[in-house]
Amino acid sequence: MKKIYSNFVAGANTSLSPFLAADNNTFSQDGFVTSYKLGSALKRLGYLRVGDVAQANKAITGLFDFQQSPSVQKTLITMNDSTDDDTQLFYNNAGTWTEIAGAETAWANKANINVEMESFIGYCFIVGYGATDGYLPVGSLTGTTFSTVTNVTNMPGAKYIVRYRDRLYIGNTDIAGSATPYRVYYSSIPSAGAITWTTATDNFDVDLSDQITGMSTNWDLLIIFTKRRAYYYNQTAKKELWKRGCDNHRTIKNSGGLMFFANRDGVWVSQNGGEPENIAGPVIDFIRNGDATTFFAEIVDEEYHLYVGDVTVNGVAYTNTDLIFNIPTTSWRWEEYAADMSVFGLIDSSGDDRLYMGASAGQVWDKSKYTDASPVYSDGKIGSTEGSDILATMETRIDPLDDPDVLKKLVSVTVYADRAQQVKMQVKTFDNNTRGVSKYLPLGTLKGYVTKFEGLDLNFNLLQSQFSEFSKLPYFSIHAVEIEYVPIGITLNDK
Numbered sequence: 225m226k227k228i229y230s231n232f233v234a235g236a237n238t239s240l241s242p243f244l245a246a247d248n249n250t251f252s253q254d255g256f257v258t259s260y261k262l263g264s265a266l267k268r269l270g271y272l273r274v275g276d277v278a279q280a281n282k283a284i285t286g287l288f289d290f291q292q293s294p295s296v297q298k299t300l301i302t303m304n305d306s307t308d309d310d311t312q313l314f315y316n317n318a319g320t321w322t323e324i325a326g327a328e329t330a331w332a333n334k335a336n337i338n339v340e341m342e343s344f345i346g347y348c349f350i351v352g353y354g355a356t357d358g359y360l361p362v363g364s365l366t367g368t369t370f371s372t373v374t375n376v377t378n379m380p381g382a383k384y385i386v387r388y389r390d391r392l393y394i395g396n397t398d399i400a401g402s403a404t405p406y407r408v409y410y411s412s413i414p415s416a417g418a419i420t421w422t423t424a425t426d427n428f429d430v431d432l433s434d435q436i437t438g439m440s441t442n443w444d445l446l447i448i449f450t451k452r453r454a455y456y457y458n459q460t461a462k463k464e465l466w467k468r469g470c471d472n473h474r475t476i477k478n479s480g481g482l483m484f485f486a487n488r489d490g491v492w493v494s495q496n497g498g499e500p501e502n503i504a505g506p507v508i509d510f511i512r513n514g515d516a517t518t519f520f521a522e523i524v525d526e527e528y529h530l531y532v533g534d535v536t537v538n539g540v541a542y543t544n545t546d547l548i549f550n551i552p553t554t555s556w557r558w559e560e561y562a563a564d565m566s567v568f569g570l571i572d573s574s575g576d577d578r579l580y581m582g583a584s585a586g587q588v589w590d591k592s593k594y595t596d597a598s599p600v601y602s603d604g605k606i607g608s609t610e611g612s613d614i615l616a617t618m619e620t621r622i623d624p625l626d627d628p629d630v631l632k633k634l635v636s637v638t639v640y641a642d643r644a645q646q647v648k649m650q651v652k653t654f655d656n657n658t659r660g661v662s663k664y665l666p667l668g669t670l671k672g673y674v675t676k677f678e679g680l681d682l683n684f685n686l687l688q689s690q691f692s693e694f695s696k697l698p699y700f701s702i703h704a705v706e707i708e709y710v711p712i713g714i715t716l717n718d719k
Contacts, residue, residue: 225711227625230704232258232265232618235555237506238538242622242686251688253557254542255616259527259550260594265691267616267699268559269592270600273607277586278314278321279303284582285311286339287569290348292366299571299580300348300365301588302339311337311352311360313370321588326370330361340473342385344392345414347375351382351394359383359398378421380409384439384473388446389459392419395448396436399423405435408448408457428462430455438473442483443497449476449485456497468492468500474520474567477528479551484528488516491530491549506556507547509537522568524579525593526551531565562603562612563589594699602696610696617692622654624686625709631655634682635708637667637689644670644700647693649677653684664690670700683712 234246236253245251250258257266278301286302299316311334313327331337337360339352352360359381364374382394392411397404409427411419430436434450441447446457449470456465468487470476475486481496490504490511504511514532521530528549535542544561567582571590579591592600604611625632639649650664667677687709691702 225626225709227623227707227709228704229620229707231263232256232620233262233553233555235259235506235550235553236557238509239505239507240621242624243628245621247621247623249621251619251621252538252540253618255559255614256557256618256691258557259553259555261701262553263703265618265702266594267693268614269594269596269699270603270605270611270614271561271581271589271591272600272605274299274580274588274590275316275319275321278323279306279312280586282306282308282586283566283584284586284588285337285566286341286350286352287567287580287582287588288341288348289569289571290315290341290365291343291572292346292348296367297572298348299569299588300341301582302337302352303586304335308335309333311335311339313350313365315368316588322368324365324368324370326372327363330363330370330372333357334360338383338474340383340385342387342392344387345375345417345419349376349385349392351385353381353383353396358401359403375419376421378423379411380404380421380423382409384436386439386441386446388441389444390414391459393439393446395430395439404429406430406432408436408439428457430462434469438470438476438485440476440478440483440485442478443481445497447476447483449473451487465497466494466500471516472519475516475530477521477523479523479526479528482551484521484523484549486511486516486519486521486530488512491528491547503549503554507558510535510542510545510547510558513537520568522570522579524570524577524591529568529579531568533564560615563587565589599699601698613694613696615692615694617690620689620705622686622688623707625707628685631683631685631712632687632709633712634680634684634687635710636676636678636680636706637708638674638676638706639670639702640674640704640706641670642673642701642703643698644675644693644702645672646670646695646697647691647700647702649675650690650692651682652688652690653682654686654688655684 231248234248282303290298311331313324314321337352337354348365381398383396438449452469454466470485471487490502492500494500530547564584569580581589602611647670
């Protein structure tokens, strides 16, 4: 008897029993991409350093694609200075991270600040907050000119900033040391290329119980989150929208009419403003065992990347973990990076959307794509110098192969794959005769397009397979796995 697995497009699901999981589910999927070429499992790609390092061993605290005009664009980052006293602002100057004068002076004695930025009327407007040093003095930037006055006179400090219709909105605010965590302020409508701030009248409060934890826009509405609720504002009315909150502003991302956000209960998505649905079921243990207040996210090429960091799931410790939800296939997977990331950003690079990843050690990394002219096969490539090996491991579901009560004999396993010369394959048997679970038993290494493992002396009731590889080799593609077996008591000639 034979069974062929040629479709893993449903992605990983760590929370289903063996009897509920489908053949196209995986039990774990670390570094394997099954949503790019449907029907095949590809090893993930790595990332390349962007330019030099602005300040070594200081975490990137803000990362933003400043679109000043159709012809002027700057990638901006913020980070502590060398003494961890002040916050600095840099832009990517043709591969050299160049400091923008004036920002560090304005932001003296403000360190470890989560900096948020927004483009509007040809300026980048900057706010931020840190748990120790409080609110960042506001600023505006055009070109390489930083100002604490231009278009920001009387503008309150704030944790969050978004553009909605024809105004700027800031949330969870502060004026001269007097915090207003429930308040939203908004700018004037632009006039002659400038905006003003009238704090006495141009504001409204939200909730008055839980502080504002994030803001975004979609469906022609301004959405304001607290820990337990979300509200909408349409420049006329303000109403409660959902009894679902968000734990970190940086997890709120939009893809068309979909809004994604995360909290301690999962990852939520609202379509066209409807009641959010929790889509985190297949990876819910990553959420439950992590700290949702530290999560951050980005959407690139219809994939929601949610960085959860270090987390232990089903007894396995994962490091620097990026949970990835592919929107078209509604499937989850994850990747462990060599570097610890501190912020994600969507950057337009010559018309191509790129996932930039700011690291806790000061680097900015560009995540490679299969469509790149020169894909990156290691984590942390710098110029022509390769970085760290990439781990790829995938476990199939635990399969009863028809009847779990029937003991079976494994005859052979055949794998069809491209460029998989170092991929190791193992199987795990579940045998009711021994009332236990075996360890993974190595079958061998894939050697060509077709690799057949024969002469296997294994009996099982349920069977699970695992593929693993750790290298800088070009990515491989596993197309199909064929399991040949017979029930015990039936000879091979009787099949």
